[in-house]
Amino acid sequence: MSSRNHFLQVHELLESDRFVLSHKSDIVVQGDKFVWRYHELALEELVEAEFILLEQDAEFDLIAVEISEDSSSSLLSESKNLWSLLFMDGEDPFSVAGKARQLLDWYKTHRFCGECGSKTIHHGSERALVCEPCNKHYFPRINPCAIMLVHRGPQMLLAQSSRIKTGFYSCLAGFVEIGETPEETVKREVMEEVGIEVHNIRYFKSQSWPFPSQLMLAYFAEYKSGDITPDPSEIEDAAWFDIDNLPKMPGANVSVAGELIHHFIESVKQENFE
Ligand SMILES: [Zn+2]
CATH class of the missing domain: 2.20.70 (Ubiquitin Ligase Nedd4; Chain: W;)
Structure with missing residues (x-):
């Protein structure tokens, strides 16, 4: 690993470098392509641009570039927001572009x-x-969040957000507050959002989530007591669902919410839920 600076100017770029370009919070793409080579950049248009080293590799370094808002660069014919990159093939586009977006946002602020x-x-x-x-x-900085799938026997609690209207039902989630462990966040959020007490909280896995700069810590939580009472400022609707009667949900391979749900469905099918 070379000792290259994390912040670069246009004259410090190398011909072997590759670039992720951002413009007005979107990622510059061309079809499925979102990583650009040195000779494809119109460098004369990027004299004022900020370059941040993203990743160093044996073959090339990956660099994030913010293109100024009023730029008329010829590269800007197409750009997509991060959400749409989620559904691009492979895991890489989303994680690389997400990392670029977060670093550029941090730099800007x-x-x-x-x-x-x-x-x-x-x-x-x-x-x-x-x-x-x-x-x-x-x-x-990253912001830790707890995301949890609450279950009761073979049923799971899924909720529709009242803030982000996607029509999807998903897991509950919330930011870890100062002084809290993520397990305490799970208990507090479930109580605040749907009025239910949970116990037997088990860690599942984690995911970096760049909307805007979150680290999602995923848990299963078992129902203990209470009736579903949604907080209308957060939750549009929440209910218990059987695995053979499910609402519109996130896919298994995009977000950790989808993974939690599909992992639970599989364990119910194998009848090894607790
Ligand atoms: Zn100061």
Whole structure:
């Protein structure tokens, strides 16, 4: 691994570099293609652009580029939001573009110190922005969230969000609050959102989720007591579902919510649910 800086200027780019381009929060694509080669960039249009090193590989380095909002670059004929990349083939487009989007967002929102308002500068060797007067370092942040599938015997509790109207029923989820363990978040969120007490909370797996910068920690939680009482500010509808009578749900291979649900369905089919 070379000691290349995390922040680059146009004259520091290499012909072997590859690029993920972002414009107005979208990712620049051409059909299924979203990674661009050096010779495909119109470099004269990117003199003012910010380049952030994303990944280093034996063959090439991957670099995220923010193209200015008013750019008339010829590359901008097509761009897609991150959501639509979720459904592109393979796991890579989404995770690479998600990482690019999160780093560029972090960079954009930390150009000034939150404490004294001075302009931040690039750290010499780390991916961090620095306020010199305060001697403060700003690193990219992620926000942990707990997502949980509540089950009662062979039934699972699925809910429709009242904020994001997709028509899908899915798992409950919420941000881990300061001072909380994710297991405590599971208990609190389920109580707040649907008025149910859960226990026997088991960790399942995790997923990076760039909407905007979340780390999803997925759990199964067993019903203990209470009746479903949705909080209307969060939940449009919530109900117990049998696996042979399911609503419109997220796919198994896109989000960890879908994986939780489909893992539970499989375990009910094999009758080894608890
Ligand atoms: Zn400062």
